[in-house]
Amino acid sequence: MSASYTARRAAIRETLVEILVADLGDGVLKSPHLLVSLEVILSALVTNFYQVRSSRDDLTIYEPFRIYSNAPKPLTSTLHFSKTSNPHLAQDPELAAGVTIEDPRSTKNNPMRIVSNVAGYSSVFLPGASPAFVIKSSKSLPRVISLQGAGVRNMSSFHTVGCDRGFIYIDFDGVARVAQLPTSVSYDLGVAVQKVALGQSIHGVAYHSQMETYAVGTSSEVDFELPKNDENPKKQREDASFRPTGEKSYVQLISPVNWSVIDTFELDPYEMIMCIKILNLEVSEITHERRQMITIGTAISKGEDIAIKGRVYVFDVVTVVPKEDRPETNKKLKLYAKEEIPRGAVTAVSEVGTQGFMVVAQGQKCMVRGVKEDGTVLPVAFQDVNCYVTSLKELSGTGLVLMSDAMKGVWLTGYAEDPYRMIQFGKSAKNMEVITADLLPDGKDLFIVVADAEGNIHILQYDPERTFPDFQT
Secondary structure (H helix, E strand, C coil), X not given: CCXXXXXXXXXXXXXXXXXXXXXXXXXXXXXXXXXXHHHHHHHHHHCEEEEEEECCCCEEEEEXXXXXXXXXXXXXXXEEEEEECCCCCCCCHHHHHHHHHXXXXXXXXXXXXXXXXXXXXXXXXECECCXXXXXXXXXXXCEEEECCCCCEEEEEEECCCCCCCEEEEEECCCCEEEECCCCCCXXXXXXXXXXXXXXXXXXXXXXXXXXXXXXXXXXXXEECCCCCCCCCCCCCCCCCCXXXXXXXXXXXXXXXXXXXXXXXXXXXXXXXXXXXXXXXXXXXXXXXXXXXXXXXEEEECCCCCCCCEEEEEEEEXXXXXXXXXXXXXXXXXXEEEEEXXXXXXXXXXXXXXXXXXXXXXXXXXXXXXXXXXXXXXXXXXXXXXXXXXXXXXXXXCCCEEEEEECCCEEEEEEEEECCEEEEEEEECCCCCCEEEEEEEEECCEEEEEEEECCCCEEXXXXXXXXXXXXXXX
């Protein structure tokens, strides 16, 4: 966009509310350590972002740049604007538009506010029904970070001994709050990201909403030892000083209060966590009680000459007496059920049906299983698959299950409860190395989104009216 830019006519016109020019950046970008005066001018120019605000609280951000030539030209001829990507959507655009229509002066009285220093960032605050900060670091583009809670009427920076580089704001309910942006959090991706060092490799994360804890599958490297049982027919000496390494896996319960590990369950040697999910399962055949349970599938690999086995673990999170000076340790993992899979690893799990059962991908079969009170996981139905199941997804409450294979594509199957059985409805017309897949319903149409090993995304449609029961790309 330049001075000679002509706007295109559109069928729908939005009301332009406000235009603001502000510096965005952090302490690194605003550092005075510049070598040449020209760099100072260019740096000040590049860090200016022109923001256009609509009546629906959507922001359009432009970055200025100059095109130089040998012949002297005025600033209006050399200054141009480049539109910056902004994927952020307003939290409540209808409310924001309604407030503007009812009181056109609302935005005029509560304009975007420049904040010179909030948690080290030179940013802009957007009040209204969807309050947000516009933050830019030296490594990222401008990002719009939403503020949780009710809409904000007004805001100001707040810097005291007890609140270092914070801010104070008044919401729509007339409540004043003093807050800070966490300095240990990165906003470069457009969301608040905080790194928590566990010192181990992470294989899966699941959030238990009822107990407000995270279940994390981790592993660490240990020295590999040959199995000391009849599965290893080769009796070899193990007095070697340089041994290979293997993985030792753990299930850790993490509290979001201070991101500390509050409980750990150690798995057997040679056992690796393949999947971890929170499933709403029926835990009693008598009372038909349902609970959110941590379901884990593992693979037991003791060497290339020994067949791989698997296990299914079902954990419950229970309340216990916390440790002294650690109130967050009032939760603990409890092993509720465990099932040995003699052939094949457990690579994926998912809920299925309306009776609180789960479908388990074990080896070259997908089995529907139910948790019993004696700690076993009883199978009731199965479906044969080809090579290696990478994901299982169910259309909630319908019994439609999408199975993806690492080599053969995807299958859509249906699970019936009277009698228990699984029926194949369709499969992909060609083989694909599927990493993951998911169901995408749209009214009466059912689409399938597939991501393959080459980074491609495929959109398939299940159409039973076709002559051949295959998916249509």
